[in-house]
Amino acid sequence: MAVNKVGVLGAGIMGNGIAQVAAQAGLEVKMRDIEDKYLDNGMNAINTSLGRMVKKEKITQADADDIVARITCTTDLLEAVKEVDVVIEAIPEIMSLKVETYTTIDKACPDHVIFASNTSGLSITELSSATNRPDRFIGMHFFNPVPMMQLIEIVRGFSTSEETIGVIRDLSSRMGKESILVNDTPGFATSRLIGVLQNEAIHAFAEGIASAEDIDKGMRLGMNHPMGPLQLADFVGLDTILHVMENLHAEYGDPKYRPPLLLRQMVRAGHLGRKTGKGFYDYTKE
Numbered sequence: 001m002a003v004n005k006v007g008v009l010g011a012g013i014m015g016n017g018i019a020q021v022a023a024q025a026g027l028e029v030k031m032r033d034i035e036d037k038y039l040d041n042g043m044n045a046i047n048t049s050l051g052r053m054v055k056k057e058k059i060t061q062a063d064a065d066d067i068v069a070r071i072t073c074t075t076d077l078l079e080a081v082k083e084v085d086v087v088i089e090a091i092p093e094i095m096s097l098k099v100e101t102y103t104t105i106d107k108a109c110p111d112h113v114i115f116a117s118n119t120s121g122l123s124i125t126e127l128s129s130a131t132n133r134p135d136r137f138i139g140m141h142f143f144n145p146v147p148m149m150q151l152i153e154i155v156r157g158f159s160t161s162e163e164t165i166g167v168i169r170d171l172s173s174r175m176g177k178e179s180i181l182v183n184d185t186p187g188f189a190t191s192r193l194i195g196v197l198q199n200e201a202i203h204a205f206a207e208g209i210a211s212a213e214d215i216d217k218g219m220r221l222g223m224n225h226p227m228g229p230l231q232l233a234d235f236v237g238l239d240t241i242l243h244v245m246e247n248l249h250a251e252y253g254d255p256k257y258r259p260p261l262l263l264r265q266m267v268r269a270g271h272l273g274r275k276t277g278k279g280f281y282d283y284t285k286e
């Protein structure tokens with residue numbers, strides 16, 4: 001199956017990055033969010049990222065212009081999935097919201113269209129059951145920032161066909177990414193592991209063991225992590241981390257996944273990390 005056009009649902013941290021790498025791969029992209037302001041923010045992020053690449057002479061200004069010209073923005077869900085070959089969904093990590101979206105687009109899209117969710121760890125099998133195409137439903141888990149990170153974790157749902165896996169593996173390499181294949185389990189391979197580390201770092205910080213700076217420095221210089229777990233949590237978005245940990249806790253029932261109260265309070269206060277300017281660190285002066 002040839003993939004020429006993709007619909008990207010969500011223009012947030014992940015959605016705009018996914019739209020960018022898809023357009024860089026020469027695909028026509030339709031990016032959808034619920035309001036124009038989110039689409040504007042998404043396009044600004046894409047322009048900033050491409051501007052950096054031009055400055056570093058990785059691409060020319062003409063390349064950047066062509067990439068941007070391949071991306072169309074819309075707030076209309078059905079318009080976003082019209083005549084596309086693959087839908088990549090990157091809306092918030094909330095099962096009911098994703099199910100509602102998939103139920104709607106399943107009725108509108110022809111049978112051959114593949115649905116790929118960028119969920120960090122929700123069940124691909126459960127999401128696929130909201131559609132009449134569980135064999136053409138798959139997890140396509142990108143990493144943040146999408147244009148920089150090399151990996152896509154491909155998640156095989158209970159009914160995902162080998163053909164679908166093949167199409168998505170090819171698409172991943174066209175986007176310049178390496179892929180790994182994992183079976184559908186809560187948190188897959190990557191979110192389950194990093195989630196536990198971030199959770200433990202937040203517990204340690206809440207217990208007053210050390211400052212955020214020192215916890216992060218300990219992991220950077222002592223364990224050779226490129227970024228400390230609290231800084232990474234801010235970068236991912238604390239609301240997303242909370243959803244991931246709640247899902248892991250509910251699915252496995254193991255207290256090691258229990259989200260810290262501090263994380264809940266920070267999310268309630270709107271301190272979601274870098275995207276709102278405040279998290280474990282202050283980004284308002286950047």
Ligand SMILES: NC(=O)c1ccc[n+]([C@@H]2O[C@H](COP(=O)([O-])OP(=O)(O)OC[C@H]3O[C@@H](n4cnc5c(N)ncnc54)[C@H](O)[C@@H]3O)[C@@H](O)[C@H]2O)c1
Binds near residue numbers: 009011038091093236
């Ligand atoms: N942030 C990360 O590091 C990261 C990494 C891998 C995967 N993910 C996953 O990617 C998904 C998106 O996360 P994000 O960090 O980009 O979140 P985000 O909050 O930055 O962006 C989500 C966007 O979706 C929009 N949205 C809300 N409802 C929508 C709908 N019904 N249709 C279309 N758009 C809608 C919001 O307006 C927002 O712009 C989540 O499932 C998350 O778990 C996130």
